[in-house]
Amino acid sequence: MKLTLKIWRQKNSESKGQMVSYEIDNISPDMSFLEMLDVLNARLILEDDDPISFDHDCREGICGSCSLFINGQAHGPDRRITTCQLHMRKFKDGDTIYVEPFRAKAFPVIKDLVIDRSAFDRIQHSGGYISVNTSGNTQDANSIPINKEDADNAFDAATCIGCGACVATCKNSSAMLFVGAKISQYSLLPQGKTEASRRVLNMVNQMDLEGFGNCSNTGACEVECPKGISLDNIARMNRELLKASLKK
Amino acid sequence: MPKKKLTYSLNYRRPKSEYSPDDELTICIRYYHKCNQTKKTKIIKKSTGVRCMLKDWNSDWHKNSDRSPVKSSDPFHKKKNNILKKKVKDFDIQHLYSNVENESSSNYLKSNLPKGSIDLKWTNHKNTINLVSPANKRNIDIIVVGTGLAGGSACATLAELGYNVKAFCFQDSPRRAHSIAAQGGINAAKNYQGDGDSVYRLFYDTVKGGDYRSREENVYRLAEVSANIIDQCVAQGVPFARDYGGLLDNRSFGGVLVSRTFYAKGQTGQQLLLGAYSAMNRQIARGKIKMYNRHEMLDVVIVDGKARGIITRNLINGELERHSAHAVVLATGGYGNVFYLSTNAMGSNVTAAWKAHRRGAFFANPCFTQIHPTCIPVSGDHQSKLTLMSESLRNDGRIWVPKKLEDVNAIRNGSKKPTEISEEDRDYFLERRYPAFGNLVPRDVASRAAKERCDAGFGVNKTGEAVYLDFASSILRYGKEQARIKGEDENNNELIKKFGKEIIRKKYGNLFQMYEKIVDQNPYETPMMIYPAVHYTMGGIWVDYNLMTTIPGLYAIGEANFSDHGANRLGASALMQGLADGYFVLPYTIGDYLSDEISTGPIANDTKEFMLAEKEARDKLDMLVNNKGTKSVDYFHKRLGKIMWNKCGMARNKKDLQSAIAEISKLRKEFWSEVKVPGSQFEFNEELAKAGRVADFLELGELFAKDALNREESCGGHFREEYQTKEGEATRKKEFQFVSAWEYVGEPKNAILHKEKLDYKNIEVKERSYK
Incomplete structure (x- = not known):
């Protein structure tokens, strides 16, 4: 395959970036999108050019590192996958592909396609946990049976990989799907109920402080989420928030 | 030198x-x-x-x-x-x-094993080791490098206890450590299924699975604390799979005869890591953990013979930093990426462990590598990494190749589909060779059996390096069961298949999806193609019973150490070991060392030792950036990987290992004269980070080959062609019942061997048979 790539290049967080065009040839349809970028980088290095920086690690769709906005879509044209699972067979010979970083006010660019998602970490610091110490004396794991449906829903919410596709996709740069997923996971489990009010108030507050926008129920985040996290989680978070605010 | x-x-x-x-x-x-x-x-x-x-x-x-x-x-x-x-x-x-080697057992290796019967050792040890009072813990700093299951859980627990923790990871968030990719599950001796499981049985299976090359005492402790891990994780909100009664579900893994594996679909590692990450977050919020993301450790600093700090590079701006503490914990994972292609994440590396080795920590059993039988086969030269298909699939998938070579050829040229091969023309080679364990033999055995069939010409893809993993019979079995439960016609084939696929989707949905995205084939309709790939390294830094390395004050936990898995790790045991070390072992044992440090006071980071270590790291980076060679880092990494896979891979022999040592040594020289690293030191420079890692792999690879050459026996993942039975099974040798701990003295090929003899008092050392 022969392709034209238009890629966002930005030296560092202070400098201004721009789209740069690259021609690339001999791309196999079995390559992953990141392997195609590897090929381009190998060439750039030998041509004394600066290789393109992008975040990636596990390359099997679970670590949540990769974060490319390809042809206007988070993680590219395919559904329910991350960029590293996107294969070149989804493109046609001669295509022009636009590659940008995930863009949001709360996700500043570090270099090229690499962004700083530490805002997500800070939201988790504000309440994304259950306060239990490691003691070896916690009660037996089976002492509280959990309704299978709740357990499964908690699991589905917990599959979030924290990649930020929801934020990048949302016209408001809202992080509600991410935050909602974490709050749902804990609010569905008996272990998480004790501090549910405090958690939702703190996490939502931190989310606002980080500069993420609000939800206007467009549902684009659910469509682009590589793990298919459901909008129900946002609804559940809003219910929890309302409950907690009333209690307060 | x-x-x-x-x-x-x-x-x-x-x-x-x-x-x-x-x-x-x-x-x-x-x-x-x-x-x-x-x-x-x-x-x-x-x-x-x-x-x-x-x-x-x-x-x-x-x-x-x-x-x-x-x-x-x-x-x-x-x-x-x-x-x-x-x-x-x-x-x-x-x-x-x-x-030079030290006879029988080395004086330098003090394992600090507690006295008493095996079931009381850990209890006795906890009762007798020194403790640090809560007031003193506030004055003690601990550095933890790596935030996977072992590092993350250790950080959280140490901070809960009151120590000041500084945590480091090279990823952009601790949640992205590679533990997250573990799929299948975590073992624990809970015996919830009532199928006869016990602490002893888990201990026994792990030692036997490791082919009698692990330390008995450590493994028993691991089995002992395993049940606590599940309790702890559930309390943290880890959503394990449950049955309709609301209780936890289990499945079975290779090499065992009970169901003791807890799981969260095919994402157990992710859920457990997020549990540890959440516990960390709580402590970060309290200020007890100071988290350094996008920081890579470049050296460990030794002051007066004790580990007192590390040198790190901030990967965003390239600045070197000196961090001091009273103790340093390495939780930096395994070194499978020395093979270039492995199921490890792209960033997984040996640098931290290797730097510790260069500073005096002995490196144990480097040649014990796990080659996982069920990975997606290599598709071409462009491949950057391999993807694992969880071992749990072998619960329901049957592994086979055609019996006839003409069928193999027909499949390869596309004139026949695997589904068209009749039952009698299929060779379910694991069921044939190992009737007792069938498709659930341990990983080393399954991998070698697949290689044997492919070497004999029965590989089913174009490269001849793939076998089938087939779910058709499970789909039928589950479908019939569902039809009966739902009161539907159990002879209606279409309906049964539909029901069966639903069950399979529930159990392995995300794995099937992953396979389909990569290979572009639907595994519900046609069997998966799989081939062994490098997955885990049992070898690592030598540690004593307290998980301390041969450098006082330096600890190694999780995959980074060597202690629990011997020559082969059983499925779902890596998560167990990581969390056991981090939650339940290290936080206790480290107190024994730190009790002597309560009056030390803060450790200065501007002493000559720190300055010198920083300068060495800086010089090395300068050398890489200023080298201006002609070949990229990946070029050398790929070549190293080829040498490792061809000569130190699934089957090894004396001649190849000797030539591997020479080739790697030569390649390393070439690397330092020919490598080209673009950009500068003081910027976000991924190529530079990669170059440093590959430089260390190029040293480790040589030690790896030397260790494999030295170990003149076959055991677990280490298979020497010279030492096998007529049926091709591994031949273990009594005189090699020891841990090889290597001391660094310059060139890796000159490392000095120290032996830790392994005694088995509670298990009879037998021929490992899964027949």
Whole structure:
């Protein structure tokens, strides 16, 4: 395959970036999108050019590192996958592909396609946990049976990989799907109920402080989420928030 | 490598007084060797072959090797002295090192095993080790490098206890550590299924699965704390799979006869890591953990023989930083990426562990590598990494290749589909060879069996390196069961298939989806193609029972250490070990060491040791950036990977290992003269980070091959072609029932071997049979 790539290049967080065009040839349809970028980088290095920086690690769709906005879509044209699972067979010979970083006010660019998602970490610091110490004396794991449906829903919410596709996709740069997923996971489990009010108030507050926008129920985040996290989680978070605010 | 002072001596075998002046003895070249770690010195002698009578020996040997040790009273004194001079001149001390080894069990390896019967050892140990009071914990700093299951859980627990923790990861968030990719599950001796499981059985399975090359005491402790891990994780909100009664569900994994594996679909590692991450977050919010994301450890700093800090590079701006603490914990994972292609994440590396090794931590059993049988086969040269298909799939998938070569050819050229091969023309080779365990034999056994079939020409893809993993019979079995439950017609094939697929989707949905995205085939309709790939490294930094390395104050936990899995790890045991070390072992044992540090006060990071270590790291980075060679880092990494896979992979032999050592050594020289790293030190520079990691892999690879060469037996993941039965099973040897702990002395091929003998008092060492 022969392709034209238009890629966002930005030296560092202070400098201004721009789209740069690259021609690339001999791309196999079995390559992953990141392997195609590897090929381009190998060439750039030998041509004394600066290789393109992008975040990636596990390359099997679970670590949540990769974060490319390809042809206007988070993680590219395919559904329910991350960029590293996107294969070149989804493109046609001669295509022009636009590659940008995930863009949001709360996700500043570090270099090229690499962004700083530490805002997500800070939201988790504000309440994304259950306060239990490691003691070896916690009660037996089976002492509280959990309704299978709740357990499964908690699991589905917990599959979030924290990649930020929801934020990048949302016209408001809202992080509600991410935050909602974490709050749902804990609010569905008996272990998480004790501090549910405090958690939702703190996490939502931190989310606002980080500069993420609000939800206007467009549902684009659910469509682009590589793990298919459901909008129900946002609804559940809003219910929890309302409950907690009333209690307060 | 310091220059050694050489002298001569006679090779006395009895006390000097027992010799008469006319006795003739061999003259040796002798020198001192100082052990990096213990600072103890031992004398090493090397025969010259020249003999001399006692009366002709110049006993004044202390001076140096320039003198003539044979007196003129010997008629051949001139000739002899000339030979000796020449021998000293040509004396290759580096070469000699490679032949030095410590007999049976090394004095330098103190495992600190507690006394008492095995089931009481850990309890006794906890009762007798020293503790640090809560007030003193506030004054003690601990550095933890790596935030996977072991590192993350250790950080959280140490901070809960009151220590000040500094945590480091090279990823942009601790949640992205590679533990997250673990799929199948975590073992625990809960016996919730009532199928006869117990702590002893988990211990037994793990030692046997490791082919009797792990330390009994550590494994028993692991089995003991395993049940607590599940309790802890559930309390943290980890959503394990449950049945309709609301209780936890289990499945079975390779090499065992019970169901003791807890799981969260195919994402158990993710859920457990997020649990540890959430516990960390709570402590970060409290200020007890200071988290450093996008920081890579480049060296460990030793002050007065103790680990006192690390040098890190901030990967965003390239600045080097000095961090000090009272103890350093390495939780930096395994080194599977030395093979270039592995199921490890792209960033997984050996740098932290290797730097510790260079500073004096012994590296144990580097050649014990797990090659996982069920990975997606390589599709071409562009491949950057391999993807694992969880071992849990072998619960329901059956592995086969065609019986007839003409069917193989027909499949390869596309004229036949695997579903068209009739049952009697299929060779379910694991079920055939190992009827007792069938498709659930341990990983090393399954991998070798697949390789054997593919080497015999039965591989089912274009490259001839793939076998089938088939779910058709499970789909039918589950479908019939569902039809009965739902009161539907159990002879309606379409309906049964539909029901069966639903069950399979529920159990393995995300794995099937992952497969389909990569291979572009629907595994519900046609069997998966799989082939073994490098997955886990059982070897690692040598640690004692307290998980301390041979450097006081330096600890290694999780995959980074060597202790629990012997020569082969059982499925779902990595998560168990990581969390056991981090939640339940290290936080206790580290107190024993730190109890001596309560009055030390803060550790300064501007001492000469820190400055020197920083300078060394800086010089190395400078060298890489200024090298301006012609070849990229990946070029060398790929070549190293090829050598490793072809010569140190699933089957090894003496000749190949010897040539691997030479080739890697040569490649390393080429790397340092030819590598090209673009950009500068003081910026976000992924190529530079990669170059540093590959440089360390190029040293580790050589030690790996040396260890494999030295271990003249087959055991677990280490298979030497010279040592196998007629049926091709591994032949273990009694004289190799030890841990190889290597001491760094310069070139990796010259590393000195220390042996830790392994005793099995609670398990009978038997032929490992899964038939």
